[in-house]
Each structure stands twice: as structure tokens, then as C-alpha cells.
Amino acid sequence: MARNNPAGDVRERLVQAALGLFAQHGVNGTSLQMIADEIGVTKAAVYYHFPSKEDLVEAVVTPYLRDLAAVVEAAEGRHRRADRLDTLLGGIIDLLVDNRELHIALQADPVIRRHVDGRPDMRDLGMRAGLLMMGTRTDTHALIITLIVSGGLAYASTSPYLADLDDTELRRELHTTARRILGIKTPITQH
Amino acid sequence: MARNNPAGDVRERLVQAALGLFAQHGVNGTSLQMIADEIGVTKAAVYYHFPSKEDLVEAVVTPYLRDLAAVVEAAEGRHRRADRLDTLLGGIIDLLVDNRELHIALQADPVIRRHVDGRPDMRDLGMRAGLLMMGTRTDTHALIITLIVSGGLAYASTSPYLADLDDTELRRELHTTARRILGIKTPITQH
DNA sequence: GTCTATATCTTGATAGAC
DNA sequence: GTCTATCAAGATATAGAC
Known part of the structure; x- marks a missing residue:
């Protein structure tokens, strides 16, 4: 296995390049040529790793869906409401902060939405x-x-206005704020 | 001026058709052919009304930007903080509810974002x-x-889960909820 | 595994008839 | 003001050499 590339195997580099370009230009606004250029290979090399553009979309989206599913399942496994909320919020915020500007674009992209809707x-x-x-x-x-x-x-996690906050701080701010907003509807459970 | 069309002049019908298709498929996912088909004319007819696709994007976006600008200016014209907030929230929520599912798509579309950023x-x-x-x-x-x-x-105004709420009810719910959330940071002003 | 070269289709856009 | 016909460019995807 030829490993003469800057970082990792080509397949994974393609997924990362596609992820960034999809977030910036949308799926329809990103050609396979752009993705190939991004990591310095040709279109044909992309087609060796992914039979179609849709397969690339799937490879980009799947890890996020798996992570989200894991968070939801972990939260559902808790019994007390406060624990369920903490697990869910903490998990989702971790996902958001770890990827920042990607989630909104991915969530709003019509191609990706359709792809996700097609996965029961x-x-x-x-x-x-x-x-x-x-x-x-x-x-x-x-x-x-x-x-x-x-x-x-x-939306907030992708805002440029928060770009200079470090991950730990952003995570904490989002979590406490979300907690407080959700607390509006059940003020009795708050101390 | 030939007015043998079902509803209004062709130019306006093109803008409306483009708006709906942009929201559903994104700008890059919407071809001029699709827009022409939607109202039963040919591509060439579209090009008579709009010299380029970008001009169509501009025609779609401009009314919303003008409305939003009017709301912001009206709010800035108020003096008391509570009045500024009410004018702003009321105006924005009116815009959202009147268009529902359109705003998220438009706001997130890379082509439209770039277009708006290019208008100082x-x-x-x-x-x-x-x-x-x-x-x-x-x-x-x-x-x-x-x-x-x-x-x-x-995001909430575009949710399918709220699709069966009538406009008046949705407006009221969004307004009071937004008011309460924003009230978190200034609990003293809330009675 | 990656390349060059190419096939095929769709796109945005134009020319000119009516 | 709308049409038919067409163009050039760019898209996805394939074939076959190395």
C-alpha cells in the first residue's frame, strides 16, 4: 500500500477535502475536479475510490450520522431526565464544536438532506x-x-463571531445557555 | 403587454418559480430549464427577462433584503430597549412566518450567501x-x-412539525418564546 | 492506484426567426 | 415577447495504459 502521501491514505484525504468543499460551496457547487485538485490527484483517481459522487457524499456524511446516533442512544439509555438532557446536549455540542462551520452547511444542503432522508x-x-x-x-x-x-x-456554533473562542470555552458556554433556555419550560426542576 | 398568463406577468412568475425551486433544490441544483418548465416557457424566454442566472438570484433575494432592512431601520428608530426589541422581533418573525420554509434554504445557500456578501x-x-x-x-x-x-x-419557522399551525398562532408563539429567552439575560426588566 | 484520453450529458448563454 | 436551434464549457463517468 503506497503511503507516500502527506497525511494518511488517499481515500480518507478525499473525504476530508470533500467535507471542506461541500461546506463551503455545497455539494452541487463542488465538482469532482475541485476535490481531486485539492489533494493533488486526478478525477480518475477519485473514481477509483468512489464509484460515484453519491458514494462520496455517503462517505462524508456517515461518520457524523453514526456519531449522532451514538449520542442519541446514549441519552436514551439514561433514566433521569436531567441525565438524559446532559448526555444529549453534551454529545451534540461536542459534535458541533469539533466541526464548527461544517454542520449548518451539511444540514442545509439539499443534496445531503435528501441523502439522509433516504436512509431509513x-x-x-x-x-x-x-x-x-x-x-x-x-x-x-x-x-x-x-x-x-x-x-x-x-447556528451559533458556526458563527464567525465566536471563531476566536477556544473549544472548551465554547462548549461550556453553549451547554449552560442551552440548559438555561430549556429550563424555561420546567422552572420547578431547576434548583 | 401580453397578459394572457394565469397570474400576472411572466417576470414575476419567474421570480416566484425560482424562489420555490431555489428553496427546494438550492440555486446550483436549479437549472434555468427547470424554472422555465415550471411556468411553461422556454429557457430563451427566461433570458429575455433576466440577462443571466445571477440576475434572477438578485431579483429573488432583493425584496427580502429590502424588507429586512426596513425592519432593522424601524427598530433602530425606536428609543426604548423594549420597543426596539418588539419592533425587531415582530418584524423578523413576520418575515419568517410569511415565507416559512424559504428562509433557511435561502440563508444557507452558498450562492445566495455570496451574492448577499457582495452587496455592501x-x-x-x-x-x-x-x-x-x-x-x-x-x-x-x-x-x-x-x-x-x-x-x-x-430554523423553527421552517420546521415541518409546525406546519399545521396557522400564521397568527405561530407568530404569537415565536414572539413570546423569543422574548422569554432574550429575557434570560435581563431578568430585572421582566415583571 | 494513478494516469491520459475520451464519451456523453447538462449547463448557462446566444443568434435569429416569428 | 416567445420561439427553435445551437454553441462552448463544464459536469459525471468510463476505457485502457502504466
């Missing part, structure tokens, strides 16, 4: 996470708070 | 809105709450 194993992940956040409440108000926190965390 | 008159709209939300606070915590509310409102 992953389709209800968003709803399961939402149910965990809502807890026992099922009214409209709780739903709206849940939606605002979900979308708001993803 | 509109570039600082987001920051001005953010400053209005933050009020006198300038710390990280206030910034994060502002970001979460901004992104969260846009």
Missing part, C-alpha cells in the same frame, strides 16, 4: 433527539423551545 | 440586528443567546 436507519434521529429534549412536555410551547435550541445551537 | 449596502444587516438584540450587553453570554435566538427562529 437515520431518518428519525432528529425526532428522537427532539423527544429527548422535550421530556414529558408535548405542548406547542415546549416544541418551539426545542426547535429553537436545536437550530440555534447549530 | 446589505452586508451589515445581520450585525445591526444582532446589536439590537444584545442591547447594552456585549459579553459572550449575551452574544450566544442572540445567535441562538436568531438561528433558532429561522
Whole structure:
């Protein structure tokens, strides 16, 4: 196995290059030529590793879906509401902060959305996470708070205004803020 | 002026068709052929009304930017903090609810983002809105709450889970929830 | 595993008839 | 103001040499 490349095998470098370009230009705005150029190979080399562009999309998205699924399952495994929330928020925020500007782009990209919707194993992940956040409440108000926190965390974590915060600080700020916002609907459980 | 079309002149129908398709497939995922087909004309007819695809993007985006600018300016014209917040939130939520599923897609689309960033008159709209939300606070915590509310409102207003709420109800729910979340940082002003 | 070369299709855009 | 016909460029994808 030829390992004369700067960092790791070509397949993984292709996935990383694609990830960055997808986030910046969208999937439709990123040609295989751009991806190949990014790591210094030709289009044909890309096609050796991935039979089609869709396969590349799948390779880019899958690790994130797996990580998210693991977080949701871990949270569902907890029993007390506070623990479920902490596990879910902590896990999601870790994912967001570790990737920063990528999540919004990936989540909003029409091609990726369609790809994810086409995978039955992953389709209800968003709803399961939402149910965990809502807890026992099922009214409209709780739903709206849940939606605002979900979308708001993803949006905030990608903001250029927070770019100079280090990961640890950003994680802590997002977690406490999300906790406090979600606490609005259940003020009694807060100390 | 030939007015033998189902609804209004062709130019406006093209803009509306483009808006819907952009939101669904993204700008790069929407060909001029698709837009032409949508209203039953040919590509060449599109090019009569818009010299280039970018001009169509501009025609789609401009009304929203103008509306947003009007809201921000109206809010900046108020003097008391509570009035500024109410004007801003009310205006933005009206825009979101009136268009629902469009805003997230438009805001996240790389082509549209680039187009907006290239218009100096509109570039600082987001920051001005953010400053209005933050009020006198300038710390990280206030910034994060502002970001979460901004992104969260846009995200929530597009959620399928809220699709069956009528506009009036959705508006009211979003407004009171946003108000309460922003109230976290200034609990003294809330009775 | 990576290359050159090419096939095929779709795109944004133009020319000119009506 | 809309059409048919066409162009040049760029896209995904394939074939076959090394």
C-alpha cells in the first residue's frame, strides 16, 4: 500500500477535502475536479475510490450520522431526565464544536438532506433527539423551545463571531445557555 | 403587454418559480430549464427577462433584503430597549412566518450567501440586528443567546412539525418564546 | 492506484426567426 | 415577447495504459 502521501491514505484525504468543499460551496457547487485538485490527484483517481459522487457524499456524511446516533442512544439509555438532557446536549455540542462551520452547511444542503432522508436507519434521529429534549412536555410551547435550541445551537456554533473562542470555552458556554433556555419550560426542576 | 398568463406577468412568475425551486433544490441544483418548465416557457424566454442566472438570484433575494432592512431601520428608530426589541422581533418573525420554509434554504445557500456578501449596502444587516438584540450587553453570554435566538427562529419557522399551525398562532408563539429567552439575560426588566 | 484520453450529458448563454 | 436551434464549457463517468 503506497503511503507516500502527506497525511494518511488517499481515500480518507478525499473525504476530508470533500467535507471542506461541500461546506463551503455545497455539494452541487463542488465538482469532482475541485476535490481531486485539492489533494493533488486526478478525477480518475477519485473514481477509483468512489464509484460515484453519491458514494462520496455517503462517505462524508456517515461518520457524523453514526456519531449522532451514538449520542442519541446514549441519552436514551439514561433514566433521569436531567441525565438524559446532559448526555444529549453534551454529545451534540461536542459534535458541533469539533466541526464548527461544517454542520449548518451539511444540514442545509439539499443534496445531503435528501441523502439522509433516504436512509431509513437515520431518518428519525432528529425526532428522537427532539423527544429527548422535550421530556414529558408535548405542548406547542415546549416544541418551539426545542426547535429553537436545536437550530440555534447549530447556528451559533458556526458563527464567525465566536471563531476566536477556544473549544472548551465554547462548549461550556453553549451547554449552560442551552440548559438555561430549556429550563424555561420546567422552572420547578431547576434548583 | 401580453397578459394572457394565469397570474400576472411572466417576470414575476419567474421570480416566484425560482424562489420555490431555489428553496427546494438550492440555486446550483436549479437549472434555468427547470424554472422555465415550471411556468411553461422556454429557457430563451427566461433570458429575455433576466440577462443571466445571477440576475434572477438578485431579483429573488432583493425584496427580502429590502424588507429586512426596513425592519432593522424601524427598530433602530425606536428609543426604548423594549420597543426596539418588539419592533425587531415582530418584524423578523413576520418575515419568517410569511415565507416559512424559504428562509433557511435561502440563508444557507452558498450562492445566495455570496451574492448577499457582495452587496455592501446589505452586508451589515445581520450585525445591526444582532446589536439590537444584545442591547447594552456585549459579553459572550449575551452574544450566544442572540445567535441562538436568531438561528433558532429561522430554523423553527421552517420546521415541518409546525406546519399545521396557522400564521397568527405561530407568530404569537415565536414572539413570546423569543422574548422569554432574550429575557434570560435581563431578568430585572421582566415583571 | 494513478494516469491520459475520451464519451456523453447538462449547463448557462446566444443568434435569429416569428 | 416567445420561439427553435445551437454553441462552448463544464459536469459525471468510463476505457485502457502504466
